[in-house]
Amino acid sequence: MVRPPCCDKEGVKKGPWTPEEDLVLVSYIQEHGPGNWRAVPARTGLMRCSKSCRLRWTNYLRPGIKRGNFTEQEEKLIVHLQALLGNRWAAIASYLPERTDNDIKNYWNTHLKRKLQSGGDGAAKPPAHRPPSSSKGQWERRLQTDINLARRALREALTPLDDLKPQLQRDAAADAPAAGAGTGGGDSPASSSSGASQSSPLAPAAFAAAAAGPYVLTAENISRMLDGWAGRKVRGGGTPGTPGGAESASTGSSDASEVSYGGAAVASAAPAPACGGPVFEYEAKPGVPTSHQQMPLSAIESWLFDDDSHLHHAVQSASLLDAAPMDYPF
């Protein structure tokens, strides 16, 4: 069958997002939560494809995103995971909760690939036989499943206390969801889990936190938000550009995006402050630890790096598969 386009191509705006559009999108998501992307353009009036809205949110506007300046630790992790998983950026990104798959993909293509090709820094090189991109085969899924299981077990074992925080917040929100939402914005459907629950069960807690937290979408805050954006480096002639351009966002602690999210330091590598917490807590990647419950990288690394058998197994599997494609009896 022929798939219709995801949206009507005519009248759909393309290109860089303006601060105003970002604001509209953020406002909408703050109110309704992410999800149901198809309804977003219609309900916000944005002349954007639903897909574009989702991408803009997940790759840029979503709180908790760290931009630019990959640490050596992250770099190593990416290299190893890429060797392990191939170009499955979403899977790799799940190990780096503060990074988007797009970011990691870009970083790989622009930095790491070249680095490894030119001899690299001693980090493990990607195997000669990479899992073929076309083979989303059983072995690969099995591998991913195993990794996920191991990761979950590891997380549970290593971060019992941190895990309690979101749980406590969920419990608190469950106790008084309506009260929290009600104080936030009057008719705000914050307590409605229609859209948000689709993405994460954390939604109610997040909305409660949002209502009680530092960020309220008032005219004042919108003004501050726009001021912050307006004050940013402008890319291109007249185009307001994208807030938080890579390097500047990560280095400039007074970035507009931080302001816009009520000091949740969303663009910063620093963990969310104890007071208030991130407004968009529900926006943690599905199945991925939030910044609160983020597993320590060192733990992952020791698991990944110390036990080479994981890598070797993966590489061997890939090699075998390349040599003689077959249906693995997993």
Add this chain to the structure above:
DNA sequence: AAAGTCTGCAACCGCCAGTTC
């Protein structure tokens, strides 16, 4: 100082898989 080249990143495109009807 100007022109050309390189680099990095945001965003788009098309395909795929899961879900809904």
Add this chain to the structure above:
DNA sequence: AGAACTGGCGGTTGCAGACTT
């Protein structure tokens, strides 16, 4: 059961700033 719909993913491109000549 199968078609339609939606969201997600990976590859690719276009553009603007940085750098080099």
